[in-house]
Amino acid sequence: xxxxxxxxxxxxxxxxxxxxxxxxxxxxxxxxxxxxATRAASEGRVAAALAREDVRAYLAxxxxxAVGYMVLTHSPLSxxxxxxxxxxxQLYVAETARRQGAAKALLxxxxxxxxxxxxxxxATCVPSQGRDANRFFARLGFSxxxxxxxxxxxxxxxxxxxxxxxxxxxxxxxxxxxxLRARTGRMGDRQLVG
Numbered sequence: 001x002x003x004x005x006x007x008x009x010x011x012x013x014x015x016x017x018x019x020x021x022x023x024x025x026x027x028x029x030x031x032x033x034x035x036x037a038t039r040a041a042s043e044g045r046v047a048a049a050l051a052r053e054d055v056r057a058y059l060a061x062x063x064x065x066a067v068g069y070m071v072l073t074h075s076p077l078s079x080x081x082x083x084x085x086x087x088x089x090q091l092y093v094a095e096t097a098r099r100q101g102a103a104k105a106l107l108x109x110x111x112x113x114x115x116x117x118x119x120x121x122x123a124t125c126v127p128s129q130g131r132d133a134n135r136f137f138a139r140l141g142f143s144x145x146x147x148x149x150x151x152x153x154x155x156x157x158x159x160x161x162x163x164x165x166x167x168x169x170x171x172x173x174x175x176x177x178x179x180l181r182a183r184t185g186r187m188g189d190r191q192l193v194g
Contacts, residue, residue, distance in 0.1 A: 011057040026092035060102040067097035070106040086114040088124035
């Protein structure tokens with residue numbers, strides 16, 4: 001007996017609710033708050049994102065049930081080139097439906113979309129701690145291109161201003177703290193040995 005086929009379809013406005021339910025599940029599985037994700041969905045941010053011209057979303061169905069989704073965007077790979085690239089912004093398959101071909105079916109849709117769009121490259125963002133996801137994409141030929149580091153605008157401002165305003169007293173305190181930590185560490189080592 002062969003296993004049921006996975007079908008992939010672009011998300012239509014009538015399927016926004018199906019997409020949103022899977023998106024909420026993905027957010028919670030990734031460690032996000034259900035409350036904040038639900039608020040974002042109820043404020044219409046998900047529907048607004050799906051309606052953007054540069055966004056394409058797909059749903060994967062297995063046995064008639066929506067089991068996964070993929071969100072694609074398109075833009076140049078770099079701001080200094082005009083070579084089009086399709087980016088897999090999000091790819092999610094429900095835990096109960098994994099290892100049944102849904103992710104590969106979604107990626108087939110990504111390749112088809114990239115060919116129609118005229119993009120020679122497909123990129124994806126994978127969390128550095130997502131070992132299974134990194135292995136999955138590596139097996140499909142995706143290689144590291146850049147390491148994307150992210151901070152908040154306010155956090156960057158604080159750090160930049162802190163560098164400028166670092167005075168002599170702050171440097172002395174920082175050196176003292178290091179010295180105390182080093183001494184504490186040596187004392188702990190002695191206690192372990194003794």
